Amino acid sequence: MLGWSINLFRIRGITLAIHVSFFALLGYIAWEGWLEAGLEGAAWSVAILGTFFSCVVLHELGHSFTAMHFGIGVRRILLMPIGGMAEFESIPREPRRELLITIAGPAVNFAIAGMLWLVVGAPNRWSLSNYEADPIGFAHLLLHWNLLMGCFNLIPVFPMDGGRILRALLATRLPYTRATFWAATIGKILAASGALVAVFWWETYLTAVLFLFIFYAGEMEYRALLRHELIEAHWRQTLSQLDAIPPEDPPMINPG
């Protein structure tokens, strides 16, 4: 399913790809804009979506460039309707590195928000649907949205950034798989609670689906780690068994 994507371009060797489902979101946003204000409305909506997702790409590049600094390869950045995902060749088991790579993403959002704040100041009213359709209003919308994105990603729901930070902090005290187990368990409880609140309190089903997706992703990553550990343990055992085999008699050399 994740394979249904289109490669756009490369940045420092990282392929930027868009998942096909992203075009459904683009179409939906353009349609909503069209209903509100015709062609201009559609163009404005698409421009806003494009700018939002440019910030998502910058967030992912924050993770990616920090990972590359530590010698970890980054295959691609995949954009999906629910956000972006940087695909690393490996995830560092060293808590300090995982912490820095993870923090770098939200840090980009806070840096963008900070720069916009310096240029246009803080908005008078904090409401995503209330900004003027002019450059200052757009800058305020972008500022607000980057703050939200930075904060939302820091919620400790594994495998989101906040959950990874929690895992890295736990891994300074616990073995890596135990740390992942607890980060994933706390994440699943929070994600399930979030889904329930979204359905019964906020009545936003899209947010509930997002939380369920995060719940599932956390479980999948924990299981993948267990599988990896099992294979490694198997190989360690096999190798130790090989070590234990007594050396055979040297082969007989037939002088004839």
Ligand SMILES: [Zn+2]
């Ligand atoms: Zn992130």
